[in-house]
Amino acid sequence: MSIRNKLLIFIPLLVLLMNLVTYFLFQSGTIVQESYDLIMGRVLKYKETAEAAEDSLKAVYSYLLHPTEDMKTVAAGKLTQISALHSSLMETGAVPPLASSLTGYGNMIQTLLSLEQQSLAAAENGKASEAFSHYLEAEKTVSFIRSEGQRLVEGELDYYRPVYRSIQADNAHLYKLGVAVFALITTLSIVVALWISRSITAPVSALVRSADSVSKGNLDTVLPDGGKDELAALSSAFNKMLAGLKESIEKDREIAEKEQLVKTLELRALQSQINPHFLYNTLNALSKLALLEDAEKTSDLIVSMSSFLRYNLQNLDRQVPLRSELEHVKEYIRLQQARFRDRVEFRLDIEEKALDVRVPSLTLQPIIENAFVHGIAHMESGAVISLIVREDTSDTKIIISDNGQGMTEEIREALLSRSQSVQAPGAPGPQASGQTKTGGRSTSTGLGTRNVFRRLELVYGREDLVQISSQPGKGTTVMLTIPARRSGINSVSADDSR
Template sequence: MTNIQKKIWMLAVIVLLIMASIWMSLTLYNQKMQNQYNDILERYLVLNEIRTTSQQVVTGLNNYLLLPTTENLNSVNQSMQDIQDMQTKIAGFKNTENEFSLINYVNLLDSLLEVTDRALVFHSEEGIENARDSLSEATYISTYISDMTLSLIDSELNSYDRLYRGIIDQSEKLNQLGIWLLLLITFLLLLYTYWFSLRITKPLEKLTRAASELSKGRFDLKIEVNSKDEMAFLARMFEHMRTNINKLIIEIQQKAQLEKELQESKLLLKESQLRSLQSQINPHFLFNTLNTVSKKAYLEGSEETSDLLVNIAGLLRYNLKHLDKTMTLKDEVNVLEQYMNIQKARFTDRLTFRTEIEESCLHIELPGLTLQPIVENAVIYAVEPSEDGGTIWFRVIDEGDRVTIEIEDDGPGMPEEKIHRIMNEEEQHDSVNGHASGIGLSNVVRRLRLFNGYPDVLTIDGTPGRGTKVTIDIFKGKGAVEDDQAASG
């Protein structure tokens, strides 16, 4: 446990003990007063209940004498039993001041019960007059019991008057004591809180000033904190950081310089490799050769072969010269048609290519060699593996502020994992059964994102068993964007 935690726990324990002590004291005192009050109230209630029950005895006896039914007899017996039960409680009310009065009171209750029993006996023996006399005597005793009950209650009030006043005085003193205790506890807590906050805020102020100076580039201010808790340790670590920050900045600058030089070296290497490859291929010789073979085939009457060679030459010229340039959608559609003519010659009736193109959209610009890799991917994955071939749909739709290009096939679909890799630009080369797609779909995604300036330019829907659909959205009026400018931005 840290020092700051110990201080906080100590404060919490002190406050808890104080509050617990006050709560227990108040609880015990309130319980004591409550018990006294309940005892006094119990005395009054019992006396008043005896008075009421004695009257009920007389009333029930009179009803029984007038109408001797079992119900009236049970009512008289129940009232008499209630008086007997309450006599036991009255025995506990005796004290030095009311002992004589309570003895007389109990005797009166006994007399009432005796007279009532006698009236019931006379009535059962058909001594009506004697029963009436007993009723009159019981009425007199009940009246006397009522008067004596009021007298006892008045006596109890006088006896406990001092107790009531003492309870009121103690309550007032307890309220005053509670106020003083609250003020004292509040003062002590404020004092301790102020001291505790200073122990934390002062070191924090020093660290804040030091951080402000470091943000301005000053590393010559020493940080010292005189305490024995975690703030001192934090200050020492901050001081250690200050002394090493210059070395860290220099190391970062050196690494950044090395990284920059490494990137430049990689770019030079790729450029040299590309130039070397282009020089080896010698495109002009290849174009001239294909054109010569095409004309010869035409002269010999092989018009389909001639057209096929022309399409190959045009496609090869476009692939080598326009990869790093911005082209119109019309140019991309033309080279796509050349590519599909070559593939139709290969697959014949197995390949069906359907187009829906709105001519008003052909003027928009997009990176060169964008559509062919997507269609080529559809040919390789959707048409070639199937014995029955397949169908590829190519659509250009005017959406008002943008142009939507859709390339859809009826193949087996594309797995979610592969879509994820393509959209994260993790796949740079796609192939199946040894057939390469040339420019990978991840490369197309990267170039479209650089060209448009936002990530959601291409979406792929590859539900298994339902084919694959690639959708490209290009806003109208988008100017040409060079790949190297986008990369530097």
């Protein structure tokens, strides 16, 4: 749920709940107030009626003593007032136990009104004795009205005493309920506020901590990916940004490592020569001189040596057809056969259609060289090195094997992991550093197998392209897998045609 939806849903719900509780309390208070008004209204009307009866009797008496027009008007007004109170009291009614008493009370008020009117009429006609006689009767009636009114008040109070106590209990209950509801709403408001604020501040704090960690170089920070609000989307975008950044850094690192490796290979190759052009010219001159002296084999070896060195000193930052690599290996074999003669047999089993696949420059020769130097160099006879090239449906297999001294499992695993510290002999490629010891001296074997394996990994972006099987005394077999389709892989160079 988005932050905006949280605010639009929970805050109005909270306000609505508060309004409903307030309305409920207001309605309960209104009911209680109506009950109070009903009780007190009847009691007050009884009291007002009794007081009005006494006032009207006094007004009549004053008129009898001083029969003036003003006194008559006052007395008539008092009679009208008591008549109105009588009507109102009868409309209000009484509680069921006092219904008959209320009727008698009303009759007494009517009797009082009649006696007072007769007294006023007799006084107005000059019949003083008759007027005072009616007045005395009215005075007795007022006394009855007073006592009956007091009895009705007490009856009402007795009847409503349980109701009053119930109202008091309801008031106490409402008070407690109001306190409880206030506490509940306050707690609920705090919980909702904390929940909404935490849903905002917690992801922001985590994002700040992650950004600070990233600024210190730690790219392994991962924000928790949960929720559906805007901050969750921001956290997801931050994680994707970090993943993209790590991928970009890894690609840059691989490119830098590849370039450094190529530069190192070129430097090692160039360091073995003082002046390549001078060496080429000298070898060509020696070849021609050998021809002039009818030493054709010597001339062929010099030409092979020249071609071999020229290929080794070319720009290594490129890919070449496997056919070119095979020709370079053949030149190297000619040179080695001149040295080993019949001690070693080299076997080729090549599928012609597989030779057009492109591979990194100087991929095969370093492995063949290590097979000679580390695998079969100690053998006096019967040494065999074979090179097999096969094309599968999805890739090309290159298998290089020898029947030399082999290598231990520890060395084999170290070569596959491209360890920097493999120093035991083996074949092909027992030393990742490309160094071998001959006669107590350290001599270069050219390009080490470690560099070959690493270049294949960088070029094709895979780590399963090399397999080595070997046992001490039983020879070694290296199988290289060259993917037939290489779309989207790393390239050794932007220009493969050089």
